[in-house]
Amino acid sequence: MKSEQGDPIPLWERSEPAVRPAPSPLSRDNIVRSAIALADSEGLSAVSLRKVASSLDAGAMRLYRYLSTKDELLDLMADAVYGEIVSEGPIVGEWRDTLRTIANRIRSACREHPWFIELLGGRPHMGPNALAMLEASFAALNDSPGFDTVDASMQAIRTVNAYVIGAVQAENSDLKNSMSKADWQKVWWPYLERLIATGNFPMLAKIIRDASHPSPDIIFDTGLETVLDGLGSQISR
Known part of the structure; x- marks a missing residue:
């Protein structure tokens, strides 16, 4: 979908189509909820516009009034999970606590929605909830000693995210x-x-x-502390 000037309109800035009372009302929200339920029960490979439409007692073509491609559906699903992460509340504490919170919230989301792992580490997530998560992460580090520049915060968050993605992929x-x-x-x-x-x-x-042969929780926490120790050494230098 494009603006009057011909520029693409991001998915999250497109207006909802008018609600139809029959045969069954649709919205992006219930489309995404249905897709997430399908992915939770059968895996991400089971998600298709046809199956999601069927679960909503609608034809697949009706879904194209709300989104254009399956990739857009996956973007909406990922952003919904980020919304769950953000809803857990502010990220507070000194820098190690901040990074632990980020790591554990992402891991918990992946345990709740194992398919979410497949969407991490690929193309950037630009939905409003994903950006809110990113904003909260940087804001939490902003005033911490050793994070005087945004580059330092970016490096720390990238490092922790890389560890978390690898760890949860191995767990899964x-x-x-x-x-x-x-x-x-x-x-x-x-x-x-x-x-x-x-x-x-x-x-x-x-x-x-x-x-x-420790438990997955101990393996994850030990690896995370090793990463944080490395970041701490870098900060102290």
Whole structure:
């Protein structure tokens, strides 16, 4: 959709089409809610304009009055999740607390909506809620010692976001491929035992024998603290 001057109009600045009383009222909000419910239950690959329309008892062509492409639907879905993150309240505290809050809120959103992971780290999210999240993050760091320039804040937020994206992607992969300890041992242990018996994998043998295999929460928190320690060292220099 374009303005009178021929310039593209961003999705969030387009007016809603007039509500039709029949056969079933639609709005961007209930389209997005339906798409999120579908993604939560069946995964992002299951989301299509046809399926979303069907869940709303509407024809797919009616959805094109509210958005133009599936990518726009994904943008709206992502921004709705950012809205949930922003609704958790202000981000406050010293810089380490601020970055912990950002990291944990994103991780929690990914646990609530596993498909959201697939939309992180790609093209920039420019919806109003995504920008509100970004604004709140920078505002929280703005007066912190060591963050005298916006470049320092950008570097810190980028670093933490990169860690969070990698960590939640690994967690999600583990969940998708999870099997019981007994099943894992049945499938893999004879093979690993043969490899270890060769003597060529002493570190692998040590990992199997001595590693504590902590919970996902401990792994995430430990990795995050390592990242924050690195940022702290940089700030102190």
